Amino acid sequence: MIFEARDELVKAIKEAAHSLWKIDVKPELTIPDNLQFGDLSSNLPFQLARELRRPPKEIASEIAGRIELPAAFSTVRPEGAGFLNFYYSDVFLREVLAQVAAEPRILGRIGSHKGKYQIEYVSANPTGPLNVVSARAAAVGSSLVNILRFAGYDVRSEYYLNDAGNQIKELTVSFILRVLELKGFSIEFGMDGYRGDYLADEAVFFTDTEPEKTGQLFKLLSDNLGGTITSEWVTGFFTITGNEEKKRLFSALREWIVDRMIAGIRETLEAFGTNIDEYYRETRLRAGKKVDETLELLRKKGGTIIQDGAEWFDTSKVDPNEQAFVLVKSDGEWTYGAVDIAYHRDKIARGFDHIYDIWGPDHHGHIGRMKAAMKTLGFCGVFDVLTLQQVNLLEGGEKVKMSKRSGNIVTLAELLADVGADVARFFFTARRMEAHLDFDLDLARKETDENPVFYIQYAHARICGILEHARISGRDVRSAGKRDFAMLVHPEEMALARKIAQLPYVLSKCALEMSAHYLCFYLLELAQTFHPFYAKHRIVGPDEELTTARLALCHSIKQTLSLGLDMLGISSPENM
RNA sequence: GCGCCUGUAGCUCAGUUGGAUAGAGCAACGGACUUCUAAUCCGUAGGUCGGGCGUUCGAAUCGCCCCAGGCGCGCCA
Numbered sequence: 001m002i003f004e005a006r007d008e009l010v011k012a013i014k015e016a017a018h019s020l021w022k023i024d025v026k027p028e029l030t031i032p033d034n035l036q037f038g039d040l041s042s043n044l045p046f047q048l049a050r051e052l053r054r055p056p057k058e059i060a061s062e063i064a065g066r067i068e069l070p071a072a073f074s075t076v077r078p079e080g081a082g083f084l085n086f087y088y089s090d091v092f093l094r095e096v097l098a099q100v101a102a103e104p105r106i107l108g109r110i111g112s113h114k115g116k117y118q119i120e121y122v123s124a125n126p127t128g129p130l131n132v133v134s135a136r137a138a139a140v141g142s143s144l145v146n147i148l149r150f151a152g153y154d155v156r157s158e159y160y161l162n163d164a165g166n167q168i169k170e171l172t173v174s175f176i177l178r179v180l181e182l183k184g185f186s187i188e189f190g191m192d193g194y195r196g197d198y199l200a201d202e203a204v205f206f207t208d209t210e211p212e213k214t215g216q217l218f219k220l221l222s223d224n225l226g227g228t229i230t231s232e233w234v235t236g237f238f239t240i241t242g243n244e245e246k247k248r249l250f251s252a253l254r255e256w257i258v259d260r261m262i263a264g265i266r267e268t269l270e271a272f273g274t275n276i277d278e279y280y281r282e283t284r285l286r287a288g289k290k291v292d293e294t295l296e297l298l299r300k301k302g303g304t305i306i307q308d309g310a311e312w313f314d315t316s317k318v319d320p321n322e323q324a325f326v327l328v329k330s331d332g333e334w335t336y337g338a339v340d341i342a343y344h345r346d347k348i349a350r351g352f353d354h355i356y357d358i359w360g361p362d363h364h365g366h367i368g369r370m371k372a373a374m375k376t377l378g379f380c381g382v383f384d385v386l387t388l389q390q391v392n393l394l395e396g397g398e399k400v401k402m403s404k405r406s407g408n409i410v411t412l413a414e415l416l417a418d419v420g421a422d423v424a425r426f427f428f429t430a431r432r433m434e435a436h437l438d439f440d441l442d443l444a445r446k447e448t449d450e451n452p453v454f455y456i457q458y459a460h461a462r463i464c465g466i467l468e469h470a471r472i473s474g475r476d477v478r479s480a481g482k483r484d485f486a487m488l489v490h491p492e493e494m495a496l497a498r499k500i501a502q503l504p505y506v507l508s509k510c511a512l513e514m515s516a517h518y519l520c521f522y523l524l525e526l527a528q529t530f531h532p533f534y535a536k537h538r539i540v541g542p543d544e545e546l547t548t549a550r551l552a553l554c555h556s557i558k559q560t561l562s563l564g565l566d567m568l569g570i571s572s573p574e575n576m
Numbered sequence: 577g578c579g580c581c582u583g584u585a586g587c588u589c590a591g592u593u594g595g596a597u598a599g600a601g602c603a604a605c606g607g608a609c610u611u612c613u614a615a616u617c618c619g620u621a622g623g624u625c626g627g628g629c630g631u632u633c634g635a636a637u638c639g640c641c642c643c644a645g646g647c648g649c650g651c652c653a
Contacts (some may be wrong), residue, residue: 033591033599043595049633056633080596081634125653167653192652310651321579329651336653361647364580389581390646430601431589434581436646438588443602451615452601458615466612473612521590524600535608535617554612576615 001099002504003110005072006040009086013042016067021052029086031505038077038085039498045082056082093497094485097556100500104559107503108150110511115353117155119145122269122276123357125162126261127171128196129411130268131402132391132439133360138412139428139569140388141358142274143516146567151511156352158278159269160343163258164286165336170194171261172254173234178203179217180229190231196409202260210256216249268413272421273569285343291334294342294377295327303376313337315372322368337366341373348379356514358386358433386514388433394440410441419444422570426453429568430520452524456561457573459527462534463558464574470540470551477551487549492533496553499529500560516568523564530557 006029013027025044032041045056045063052059060078067076074089099106121141124134141157148155162168174194177187182203189195207214224237238250262279269276285291298304298313305314309330315322327338347355359367367385374383393400393410402409415424423444430452431437444451467477488494506522509515539550562572 032596034596037596041596046595046634083596162653165653308651312651323649326651331651333651335651340653361581363648363653365648366653367580387581392646427588435589436582440588443588454615455601458613462613462616464613469612517590521600528600531616532618534612535614538612540612576613 001106002096002501005070005088005092008070009040009073012067012070013044013063013084016063017044017048020062020066023048023051031502032085035495035498037079037083038075039073039088039501040086042084042086043082044084045078049082060084088498088501090489090494093494093501094482094488096501097485097488097497097553098482100556100559101552104556104563105150107500107560107563108152108507110151110504110508113151113153113511115154116351117148117153117354117356118158118347118352119148119155119356119358120158120160120347121358122274123160123162124265125167126258126265127167127194128261129198129409129413130265131409131411132393132415135272135412135415135424136391136428136437137358137360137388138269138272138274139425140433140516142276143425143429143519143568144510144514146569147507147510147516147519150563150567151507153511156277158280158347159276161262161279161281162336163262164282164339166192168254168258169235169239170231171199172250172257173231173238175199175202175206175257176217176234176238176253177229177231179206179214180221180225182207183218185225186228188228188230190235193231199257202257205260206256213249213252213256217253220246220249268411268416271416272412273425280343282339282343285339285346290346291339291342294345295334295338297345297377298327298341298373301376303373313341313369313373313376315369318375319368319372322372325369337369340366340370341377344370344374344383345377345379348382353382355383356386357384358388361387361389386433389436391428391437391439394438395442397442400441422457423451423453425569426451426520429516431517433515453570454576455531456523456527456565457571458576459530460558460561460565460572461574461576463530463554463561466534466539466554467551467558470547473540475540475547475551477555484545484548484552487546488553490537492536493550493553496529496533496557499526500556503560503564519564519567523561523568526557526561526564 009029010027014025017023017025017027025048027042027044029040029042032038045059048059049056057078060082063084064076064078069076069086072088072092073086075087077085077087079085119141121137122130122134124130130138145155145157170190170192171194174189177189177193178199181187181200221237238246242250266279295304295311303314303317304327305312305324310326311328312324313327314324316324325337326335327341328334344355364387367387370385371383374380393402400410418441419427427439427444428437470477488497503522506518510518537550539554540547565572
């Protein structure tokens with residue numbers, strides 16, 4: 001209903017302009033920063049000033065004098081140097097409140113959106129626990145998916161699991177070393193080894209729960225063990241000079257540890273309010289013919305060249321600014337890039353019309369290549385990358401240096417235990433993706449009480465307290481209907497209704513810009529409108545009719561707050 | 577060297593398809609609990625929007641040139 005009101009207003013402005021000057025205009029309506037400038041504002045007079053050769057102020061006055069306002073609006077005022085400010089009518093605002101009280105989801109209906117959307121995020125390699133950079137992606141990605149879904153988009157989320165390739169081999173080797181270490185051997189990690197404690201923990205769990213595999217491992221190794229065992233030696237033993245039995249065991253160990261890593265990742269993400277629809281495995285993709293088919297297709301389109309024994313993708317035909325890159329190495333192995341192109345082609349084959357990836361800045365160089373490849377395959381404008389900037393974790397005023405391989409990372413799980421999911425999610429989501437983020441751990445630990453997220457949650461809890469208080473004194477809040485809002489006339493009451501009416505615009509902006517942070521700021525503003533109202537006005541008072549009206553108003557605000565917090569994956573506590 | 581991101585109040589950040597006195601939270605200072613939750617409210621103070629030039633009726637926003645910080649430029653993933 002809120003956008004219907006807008007559409008009617010646009011039509012009325014067009015008619016006014018046409019009747020005044022016989023011109024066609026395309027007025028744009030925006031929500032002013034400040035409620036004092038109305039509910040919707042247009043800068044049309046500025047845009048017409050040149051064409052009509054008259055000052056914007058006069059143009060604004062004339063349109064305001066001529067326009068026939070739709071019922072949703074009570075007033076239009078030419079203000080400032082030439083703005084047209086429109087104000088909702090109280091009747092319309094009461095209508096909004098009543099509808100929100102009954103069915104808050106009405107605020108999400110922001111139009112229909114064609115096609116199937118997919119957003120891929122996190123997609124960290126399953127070689128260890130998730131770090132804080134993944135945490136940011138998880139918070140932002142899941143919030144965005146929630147918003148889009150709520151706004152009526154057909155959207156699915158996906159995590160791409162790179163469960164194949166060198167890193168997984170290294171992981172398996174490091175894991176085997178940890179098992180050996182557990183049995184008393186001295187070990188030494190190679191350059192690319194994963195030294196994190198988590199693999200030592202996994203080794204303990206493995207030997208406890210998999211006696212058969214453990215036995216098999218030591219039986220195979222027994223004659224060959226001695227001195228310090230290195231990554232290099234393990235790699236050679238299993239994968240270079242290995243017989244079938246060794247290879248089978250290595251595969252089994254690889255699968256075991258990868259499954260453990262994936263299970264841990266999923267568990268942590270779920271604890272972080274991030275439920276991803278699909279975990280798509282690279283091994284699944286490799287098992288089929290998809291990579292070969294994709295490469296064949298690229299060859300047919302003439303996008304590949306052979307050089308130095310490797311097969312390269314020649315980007316020059318679609319994007320001269322991009323550099324050629326290798327698809328098939330001279331040893332015949334596919335590169336990560338080749339598999340990734342096949343993966344993205346597969347997404348489209350699975351029926352998605354719009355695919356978005358949320359990538360870290362370290363993958364920036366990959367964007368142009370992937371787009372060039374997609375273009376070559378004939379998929380134009382269906383693939384986009386949202387770049388999410390780095391997270392710096394600060395502790396004691398110093399940057400915490402992190403590296404997955406050295407094992408020196410602050411994990412998402414630790415962050416959750418430290419500051420809680422609600423605070424972490426809000427901190428990660430309440431900023432633009434492109435903004436670098438300094439996450440001050442000391443601050444987050446020490447000052448959770450003064451965190452903005454608590455301010456929002458407190459508004460919700462406060463309302464719950466009021467409603468409970470009213471319920472105990474025998475009032476039935478749920479029965480409030482449109483008529484009950486008639487008692488609301490105070491500007492501060494109407495300001496709350498006006499704020500609620502902004503939500504569809506906020507969600508629409510989030511969806512349009514693929515950015516969830518606007519919702520965080522909106523909720524802050526809504527809470528900021530409520531708390532002063534509460535401090536100034538008695539809600540449950542002697543006047544029964546007014547009490548009913550204000551309780552209903554509170555209920556609508558609670559619904560709106562809880563709706564927004566839900567989308568951000570943040571809890572709406574009933575008491576604090 | 578080339579490319580991308582960032583630079584706004586003491587701190588962390590919004591605002592950047594050009595528009596109204598540049599906003600919020602925290603920190604600082606002064607007030608408010610006999611009341612439905614003081615995790616709150618009211619008030620004060622705080623700015624060369626990194627710098628310069630340009631386009632415009634109008635620039636934090638657009639263009640060019642600098643400065644500073646981060647990241648990327650592999651037959652790695």
